[in-house]
Amino acid sequence: MEKQGSHVSNIRRKSLSPSVIVIGSGFAGLAAAHALKNASFKVVVLESRDRIGGRICTDFSFGFPVDLGASWLHGVCEENPLAPLIGRLGLPLYRTSGDDSVLYDHDLESYALFDTNGHQVPPELVQKIGEVFETILKETDKIRKENSKDMSIAKAIAIVLERNPHLRQEGLAHDVLQWYLCRMEGWFATDAETISLQSWDKEVLLPGGHGLMVRGYRPVINTLAKGIDIRLRHRVTQVVRNNNSVEVMVESGKTFVADAAVVTVPVGVLKANAITFVPRLPDWKEEAIRDLSVGTENKIALHFERVFWPNVEFIGVVSSTTYGCSYFLNLHKATGYPVLVYMPAGQLAHDLEKLSDEAAAKFAFSQLQKILPDACEPIQYLLSHWGTDESSLGSYTYDGVGKSHDLFEKLRIPVDNLFFAGEATCIKYTGTVHGAFSTGLKAAEECRMRVLERYGDLSKLEMTFHPVTAEEAASVSVPLLISRL
């Protein structure tokens, strides 16, 4: 209900109908909104941007879909909470790896690595150094057991190499090792100096490997958003908790009131105190927000007139430092479109965000020219700015040095009638789309129970609750469409 002149939208009804405000329209927010709408809640989603999806950003300006945020389904299997939905929509996946390791989102079957002089690295060397890297990581486990105090994965690797001189590499082999480390940094969206030795491998990896969403993630987001009251360009600035209600204020000064709210904004936004909570959140919650670490990975998509690169899934440039290494995903292999996607992470991603878009795209192209001197200029480019975009302020969370893995759970725990969801609240599948989705469903269920308890006599409520999405969809089992098995 909108009160005349007072700019207050009270979405609570006089009748016994529960209401909720969902803040953010990414995977977590839309999953929560969808579930609560199906549970007969009156739902309003407040979204700061002029589009839905958050860190799902499928761009069509090249004339075909290109994901500038998430593009893989990590864990192509039925246990994946998102698999039933993707299966039902009939969306094809291109599997780049059957491995469920964080280090290999590609099988080393279809790739080309080059040194900075444009010479291709012999595949046997790449394979061999891959095995060395795995051995080094196994050895870091011993360092972990010896030390109760956390340290960075970079430091642990340095100790391993000191103790095991046979694992040290020289020349080209050293550069290939740096490239593997660079890929690990890409997974965590941060430099090895900031990744926790104690916790880097705590996330749960679903089986089935990694599958690229050939048509982009947008159709999944659109499906979840269908029929939901979403207010775009509504940046939330304040959340006030009262006894039995929540008041949410947006930038324009307008206030929305409901029985409960689900907060799904990225942790970078919470860390920047872009939303004021009244009363303040408890100390343990503020500490979790402060201590969670968020990294940056970006995408620079280069659209070419024709394909001039090798017919492989990815192209890499090895270098003496991880900062100097490069990785290009060849979208042509999976989608048929002549596009290469350059993906910098950590400090390099931050540095590139400081440049103009044109300069950053030129930089990405210059990496390609190093190895393919006959490369023709891109006809179009697209860039993400996840680190500086005020609606994300980072790409996704990771386990920082000296920080407890429980922080993700602490961020999730509700405070009164305020529920929290989003990738950073997912202790199992942190930093992923399916993680965000599952926390949205969980927050919705907790919110539903709490609000209904508040209403007291549950029997009087006319609820038409359907078990939503994951369970609901699981009952309609449709196999995933996977190419390159």
Ligand SMILES: Cc1cc2nc3c(=O)[nH]c(=O)nc-3n(C[C@H](O)[C@H](O)[C@H](O)COP(=O)(O)OP(=O)(O)OC[C@H]3O[C@@H](n4cnc5c(N)ncnc54)[C@H](O)[C@@H]3O)c2cc1C
């Ligand atoms: C470059 C990149 C690549 C990735 N690759 C993959 C991948 O391949 N596979 C994978 O599983 N995951 C990947 N991820 C991670 C995945 O995208 C995220 O984990 C997931 O999309 C997060 O969903 P969310 O709902 O938690 O947050 P978001 O999608 O960020 O949703 C939060 C919403 O809140 C809105 N918001 C922010 N501030 C306010 C405010 N003050 N008021 C109102 N609304 C606000 C935002 O605009 C946004 O819409 C990638 C991420 C990035 C950035």
